[in-house]
Amino acid sequence: MGELLQYFLSGLTSGAIYALIALGFTIIYNATEVINFAQGEFVMLGAMFMATFLGKMGLPLPVAFALSVGLTALIGILVERLTIYPARGASVITLIIITIGVSILLKGVAMFVWGKDSLAVPAFLGEEPIRLFGATIIPQSILILVVALVAVLGLEFFFKHTLTGQAMRACAANRLAARLLGIKVEPLVLLAFGVSAGLSAIAGVIISPITFATYDMGTMLGLKGFSAAVLGGLTSSFGAVAGGFLLGLLEALAAGFISSAYKDAAAFVILLLMLFLKPEGLFGQGEIKKL
Amino acid sequence: MKKWLWVLGFWFLLTGLALAAKPYKIGALFSITGPTSFIGEPERNTLVMLVEEINKKGGINGHPIEVVIYDTEGDETNAVKKITKLCVQDKVLAVIGPSRTGTTLAVIPFVERYKVPLISCAAGVKITEPVKPWVFKVPQTDRMAVKRIYAYCNEKGYQKIAIITVSTGFGQSGREQLKMLAPKYGIKLVADEVFGPKDVDMTPQLTRIRAKNPDAVICWGTNPGPAIVAKNMRQLGMKQQLFMSHGVASKRFIALAGEAAEGIILPAGKILVARQLPDSDPQKKVILDYIARYKARYGEEPSAFGGHAYDAFLLLSKALEKAGADRARIREALENLKGVVGIHGIFNMSPKDHNGLDEKEAFVLVRIHNGDWELLER
Amino acid sequence: MKLNYGIWASLALVLFVFGLSNTNDYFFNVLNVLGLNSLVVLGLALLMGYAGQVSLGHAAFYGLGAYTSGILTAKYSLSPLLGIGAAQAVVLVSALLIGLPALRLKGHYLAMATLGFGVIVHVLFKETISLTGGPSGLVGIPPLQIFGFTLLSSREYFFLIWSLVLLILLFSLHLAHSPFGRALLALHDSEAATQALGYDTSRLKLLVFLLSASFAGLAGSLYAHFAMFISPTSFTFLHSVKLVTMVVIGGVASLWGALLGASVLSILPEVLTVFEDYDVLIFGAILVTIMIFLPDGLLKGLNNLWQKRKTHG
Numbered sequence: 018m019g020e021l022l023q024y025f026l027s028g029l030t031s032g033a034i035y036a037l038i039a040l041g042f043t044i045i046y047n048a049t050e051v052i053n054f055a056q057g058e059f060v061m062l063g064a065m066f067m068a069t070f071l072g073k074m075g076l077p078l079p080v081a082f083a084l085s086v087g088l089t090a091l092i093g094i095l096v097e098r099l100t101i102y103p104a105r106g107a108s109v110i111t112l113i114i115i116t117i118g119v120s121i122l123l124k125g126v127a128m129f130v131w132g133k134d135s136l137a138v139p140a141f142l143g144e145e146p147i148r149l150f151g152a153t154i155i156p157q158s159i160l161i162l163v164v165a166l167v168a169v170l171g172l173e174f175f176f177k178h179t180l181t182g183q184a185m186r187a188c189a190a191n192r193l194a195a196r197l198l199g200i201k202v203e204p205l206v207l208l209a210f211g212v213s214a215g216l217s218a219i220a221g222v223i224i225s226p227i228t229f230a231t232y233d234m235g236t237m238l239g240l241k242g243f244s245a246a247v248l249g250g251l252t253s254s255f256g257a258v259a260g261g262f263l264l265g266l267l268e269a270l271a272a273g274f275i276s277s278a279y280k281d282a283a284a285f286v287i288l289l290l291m292l293f294l295k296p297e298g299l300f301g302q303g304e305i306k307k308l
Numbered sequence: 309m310k311k312w313l314w315v316l317g318f319w320f321l322l323t324g325l326a327l328a329a330k331p332y333k334i335g336a337l338f339s340i341t342g343p344t345s346f347i348g349e350p351e352r353n354t355l356v357m358l359v360e361e362i363n364k365k366g367g368i369n370g371h372p373i374e375v376v377i378y379d380t381e382g383d384e385t386n387a388v389k390k391i392t393k394l395c396v397q398d399k400v401l402a403v404i405g406p407s408r409t410g411t412t413l414a415v416i417p418f419v420e421r422y423k424v425p426l427i428s429c430a431a432g433v434k435i436t437e438p439v440k441p442w443v444f445k446v447p448q449t450d451r452m453a454v455k456r457i458y459a460y461c462n463e464k465g466y467q468k469i470a471i472i473t474v475s476t477g478f479g480q481s482g483r484e485q486l487k488m489l490a491p492k493y494g495i496k497l498v499a500d501e502v503f504g505p506k507d508v509d510m511t512p513q514l515t516r517i518r519a520k521n522p523d524a525v526i527c528w529g530t531n532p533g534p535a536i537v538a539k540n541m542r543q544l545g546m547k548q549q550l551f552m553s554h555g556v557a558s559k560r561f562i563a564l565a566g567e568a569a570e571g572i573i574l575p576a577g578k579i580l581v582a583r584q585l586p587d588s589d590p591q592k593k594v595i596l597d598y599i600a601r602y603k604a605r606y607g608e609e610p611s612a613f614g615g616h617a618y619d620a621f622l623l624l625s626k627a628l629e630k631a632g633a634d635r636a637r638i639r640e641a642l643e644n645l646k647g648v649v650g651i652h653g654i655f656n657m658s659p660k661d662h663n664g665l666d667e668k669e670a671f672v673l674v675r676i677h678n679g680d681w682e683l684l685e686r
Numbered sequence: 687m688k689l690n691y692g693i694w695a696s697l698a699l700v701l702f703v704f705g706l707s708n709t710n711d712y713f714f715n716v717l718n719v720l721g722l723n724s725l726v727v728l729g730l731a732l733l734m735g736y737a738g739q740v741s742l743g744h745a746a747f748y749g750l751g752a753y754t755s756g757i758l759t760a761k762y763s764l765s766p767l768l769g770i771g772a773a774q775a776v777v778l779v780s781a782l783l784i785g786l787p788a789l790r791l792k793g794h795y796l797a798m799a800t801l802g803f804g805v806i807v808h809v810l811f812k813e814t815i816s817l818t819g820g821p822s823g824l825v826g827i828p829p830l831q832i833f834g835f836t837l838l839s840s841r842e843y844f845f846l847i848w849s850l851v852l853l854i855l856l857f858s859l860h861l862a863h864s865p866f867g868r869a870l871l872a873l874h875d876s877e878a879a880t881q882a883l884g885y886d887t888s889r890l891k892l893l894v895f896l897l898s899a900s901f902a903g904l905a906g907s908l909y910a911h912f913a914m915f916i917s918p919t920s921f922t923f924l925h926s927v928k929l930v931t932m933v934v935i936g937g938v939a940s941l942w943g944a945l946l947g948a949s950v951l952s953i954l955p956e957v958l959t960v961f962e963d964y965d966v967l968i969f970g971a972i973l974v975t976i977m978i979f980l981p982d983g984l985l986k987g988l989n990n991l992w993q994k995r996k997t998h999g
Contacts, residue, residue, distance in 0.1 A: 023515045023544070031509070052794050104978045109793050110740050111981045114934055117927050118973030125967025133341050135532045137564050144567060146545045153545045227539075228508035229532060229564065237506075240805065240923070247798060272512040278475075278502065280512070282809040285802040292799045293787040384823040384917045396711055410822035414915050417826055475815055477822035504812065505821055 019151025024273035025266065026149070030158040032265020033165035034060075037220035038242025039249060039257035040172065041213040046251050047189035048209035051101060051112050055120035057239015058127075059214040062089045063221025064230035065127055068136035078141060086218045092123075093214020094207050101210075102203075120239070127232040135229035161223045168219055169258050172212075176254070185209060217242075237281065241268075244288035250301020259300060331374040332367070332628055335400035337390055337415070338429075338617075339407040342382035343505065344530055346560040347407045350614030351429055352377055354598075355404065357605050358621045368628045376400060380411050387411035388418065395422035401628075402638055404620045405429050407613070408530075410477035416443055425639040427624055429616035431554065432481035436662040444642055444662040446619040448652060448670035450478070450528075450553065453575040454485040456671045457526060457551050458493040460573070460685065466549065470499035470522035472513055472537060474529030479505075482528035482553055498522050503533055510540045517546075524548050530555035535564035542568045549573065554671065558611040562679055573684060575671035577612045577652045581683040594649050615651030622650055623657075693942070694856060701848050705841065714840035718912060720952040721847035724945055725905035727932045728851075728858050729898030731944035734933050736867060737894045738874030739789065740797045742926050743804025747899040749811055749921030750777050751906025753818055756827045756916055766830045770907045777903030778896055780807075785895040789888065804926050811918040823917030830911040843912045850908075854901060858941055870894060935976055 038056060045053045066085035070076045076084070100119050104112060142156035176182040185205050187195040196202055220238075221230075228234065241264065249260025264284055272280040291298060336355055339348035355375060363372045376398045380387040387406050394400050395418065402425040406412050409432030416435070419426040419442050428435055428445040431453075435445045461469065469490070473483040483500070490497050498520040501513035514537070517525060525548050527537045534556050541550060552561075552574040562569045578585060582595040598618055602610040624638075626645055631637035643662065648655040655664035673685040708714065726748055733739050754773035758764040764772070788799040811818050818824055830837045830846070837843055861867050872880045873887055881887050910916050928951060936947030954969065 020515050020519055024512065027509070027511050027515075052797075100974050100978060104981065107977075107981050110734070110797075110930075110934065111977055113740075113742075113794065113797060114927075114931060115974055115977045118931075118970050118977060120970075121924075121927075121966060122970030122974060125964070125970050129964060129967055133343070134345060134560075135343075135564065137566065139566075144539070144542060146543050148545060153543060155543045229536075231532075234508070236923070240801070243798075244802070269512065273515060277507075277510075277512045278504070278813040279809060282806045282813075285805045285809075288802040289799060289806070292791060292795055292802070296791060296795050383919055384915065385913075385920050388913065388915045392715070393712070414823055414825055414917070417914060475813070475820045480815065480820070480822075 020273065022150055022152040024269045026152055026154050026158065028266035028269030029262065030154075030161050030265070031268065032262035033161050034220045034224050034238070034261075035242050035245040035264050036258040036261025037165055037168060037216050038238060039246035039261045040169070040254060041217040041220075042243055042246040043251055043254055043257040044209050044213040044216070046246075048185060048206050049101065051116065052243070053213070054113065054116040054239065054243075055096065055123060056213070056217055056242060057235035057237070058120050058123040059089050059093060059217035059235070060221035060224075060238050060242075061127060061230070061232065061235030062092060062123065063218030064138070064225035064228075064234065065131050065136070065221075065232070066218075067222045067225050068131070068138045068230040072136060072138050082222060085222050086215050089218035089221075090211040090215035093210040096214075097207055097210035102206075120235070124232060124235065131230075131232055133232060135231045137229055138225040140226040141223075155227075157223070157226050164219060164223050168216060172216075172254065181205070181208070241284045244284045244291075247288055247296075247298055248291050250298025252301040253298070256298050256300030260298065263299075330633070331372045332633055333374045333376065333398065333400050334624065335394035335398060335403040336375055336377040336617075337380050337387055337394070337403060337405035337407075337411070338377065339382035339411065340377075340379040342380075343532065344382040344408055346531060346558045346611065347429075347613040348379070348382070350611045351405065351407055351617035353606055354602065354610060354614040354617040355621055357602065358618065361601075362625065368625055369632070371633075373625075380406050380408075382408060382411065384411050384414040387415050391415040391418045392422075395419065395424045400424065401633055401635055402427065402624055404617065404624060407616075408476070408478060409435065409481055412445075413477050416440065419443065424635055425627075425642060427620040427642070429613070429620055430478070432477055433485065434477075434481055439660060439662050442639060444623070444657070446623065446650070446652065446655070446663075447616050448554070448575075448577070448665055449663055450482045451485045451489070452665070452667050452670040453554050454482065454489050455667070456575040456673060457573075458489060458495060460673060461495060461524060462493055464524075464549075466523035467494065467496060468498045468520075468522045469495050469524050469526060470501070470517040470520060470548075471497060471526045471528065472499075472501040472503065472510065472517065473527070474505055474533050475502050476505050476529070478553075478555055479529045482555075486526060486528065503529075503537070505529070505533060507533060508536060510537050511544060514540050514544055514546065518544055522548060524551060526551040526553075528553040528555070531558075531561055532564055535561055535568075538565040538568040538572060554612070557674075558613065560611075562676060569676045569679070572676045573673060574676075576674045576681070577615055578672055579610075579612050579615045579651050580674055580681045581672065584683040585686075590649055590654070591651070595651055598651055612652075619650035619652055619655070623648060623655060694852070694859070698852050701852070705844050705848070708841075711840045714844045716953065716956055718840060718843050718847050720949060721844070721851050722905045722909050722912075723929070723932065723952050724851050724948045725847075725854060725908075726902040726929055727936075727944045727948045728854055728941060729901030730929055731933045731936075731941050732858060732861065732870070733894050733898040734930070735937075735940060735944070736862060736870035736874060737891055739891060739895065740793075740930070741800040741895075741898070742797050742923070742930060743784075743800035743802070743807070744898070744902050744929050745921045745923070745925035746804045746807035747777050747781065747902035748906040748909070748925070748929075749807060749916075749918075750780060751903030752910040752916045752921070753811060753824065753906075754903075755907035756824045756910040757817060759911070760824060760827045766828065766911055767832065770904065773903050773907045774900060777899050777906075781896050781899035782892075785892050785899075789891045789895060801923065801926075804923055808918060808922055811921060818918070821918060823915055824910075825915055827910050827914045827916070829914065830908070837911070843908075847908060847912075850904070855941065855945070862941060866890075931973060 041056050063085050070081035070084050140157050146153040146155050184200045188202050188205050245260040245264040246257050249256030268283050271283040338351045340352050359373050359375050378390040404427050407429050409430040412428040412430040412435050426443050431447040431450050433449045433451050471486050473479040499517045503510050527534050550572050554575050557576040579595050585592045627638045627641035630641040643657050643659050645657045653665040657664040674681045675684045751773045754776045755769040758769040759766050784803045877887050932947035932951045933944045936943030
């Protein structure tokens, strides 16, 4: 019994991370119809910044947190301005390659700045595990869940109850109509990238004490977050979060009961199944495909 | 007439000098960057330092040493690319390295094909067992490490052991030895888990291990995985004694594992605790001397891994002294070296033993305490 | 673009002369890798450029070809030619299994499906240690033996690989200019319209997919025998991306462009090793820049620049 609970807890933890990354994907996708393959690198940047500000420079936690997230959000905005905006009329495949290129570029810069070694990040609340019905959980994991929840709720509030948030939803639903209503689309796209990068940075920051910060940690995380987004439905924020947690749980259970070796494949098997059976995802709406 | 004799004589002298001064070109492959850079970097630094020193003294038999060093990045495909370069393009007399068991096993078919002596700095037993004519290695074999740990387990009465190993050549070599030697020590392996070199979460494996209630856990791998294993064990509240392999015998591991490193026991080369050795140990002086020179040159102390490069170059230079610039003769010379006092042991090579280390002297047991190494058992 | 035998023949002649005169093994090695990449890329160009389907997982077929040939010859002492045959079978079966459901998807959904497939295959390479050797790779793959003749030197592989590349190039050029090729182009423009014309588009897409997989598998088998060592790190998502980039950089609907792209991207890392750690950075930067400013690919892009020069003279 303790084992099942342990896998469940570990699944919740990674699920929260996937949820944040998946949210990042959906925000950008809904604002620009672009699948941002560089999403994982924003996670990595959050973690690397944290390693520097908290680990190396010893800045106080809230300062390091704010700096890491803020800087990454800024980088997200730069990415949009410098690489997505100039290519906005291009084909799907071109945009995909551009974001892949950006991901490679960001990785290269990270490798140059921080080197190839893993960097340790001190845990925020100490490392003593807490026992829970035969399973254990460390404070960092609880923090991850709390932060993820706060982020998701904050986003919900933003989208439903602020003018900017509602404007972004309008753009996502129908860009032309939004323009006709006088909504300036460009700044909102920038904002979308900034928010999305910031969310992923938060994920990177809170997971860094557990996984260490390495220049190439973003790739797999990005791809899995992406599978989670597809699982939940790219068009739905709720779907992204649900997809994230679901993926985390399924992965942990598979690793625990079937085999930890093939754990990485689990996420993509789920991805393939979703694409073949219900491409819109569990909670997404069907899209009208242009002929 | 005399003039011509002078000119001819002078010409011969010059040619002779040119030939005499022709450098001995050797090659090296280390994992200088990448996840195992903590192994390759000190190895590269050590080799560079030693070559500089020996050239200052006039080289070997009057020939300066020229060394070509390539970075494998800890990657097998890369290593294979570079070994071909070294053997065919750079035409080196011998190759020192690679740093890892995986990369070594990958390049062996090539040094055999090109007939170039290889002195590996990796530990896997498969490298020199069965003996391959062109392949030598300087680190202690993992079999010796396992025996050391099991002997200690017998002392402490640990009977039910769980093992968790990394899926690389080094990890799997260790795993094979762990499984093979367990019955000989009356040890029962209650769990046999594996993790990938890039995995960041070993809690599923450790949860399963926890359920089996072992007396101790042995982890076999190189950084950063074992550091995560140590941390995960803390997370899961597991209190068993944790043993590591000599693959983590560097300060890097302690830095990564943080508090979770406390109390971990591992077999290691004497260099880790050189100052704690008795003066009667013939290796103590050699080791302390190496540490001092490395520190003077690089500003920090070398790790155990740097010592492997030291031993490799020591053996190679002795072979070069005897054999000169001929690959086959170097190989023969290497195979017959006896009584060479190195950092990781006293080497006695033979045609049947291309590692040359004595089992009992190979390792000491150290424990990590307060962020540093403590000599536990000789 | 008209079928131009002249260019093909000139290429063949240049390669032949080079093969006979060059003595530097390093150059042969680089060109051999380029040749193998070209094999894969030709198939990918037919798939992407002509049929308009995206595959972000083609490194998987390359790897399946390599591992099947490698395992059968290294571990089971099968003859290399039989190994290549078996590898083709494995590759075609897996292409069928993934192609049938995936090709019903469109746009980035298809990209995602092929991506997922690629990652799953990569994980299989890494984890089935007893079969593939895992992360440490597969050692001891014997060199290629054809009818008693063993290919050992880089020069011998050069001739073999490039003869195959030229043959397949010719075949692909013919295909592209045939009714089949025109149907593929129509498919690329509008699937519905092509269907309305009576073509079985599903079958067309599947055929091109299988063909491109077959080319990739063949290249993989040859790579295994040439390098005598393979490891999962050569068959990652990043490699699939590189392959796609070669096609796109050259200009998607152009076989010659694909070759150009393969050349640029195969030679670039060799040039960039001078920069060591910066090479990843530079690769990413080049990728992004080319895609933004020359989205039609190098061939067309440079051509356009040239035209502009002429008119503004």
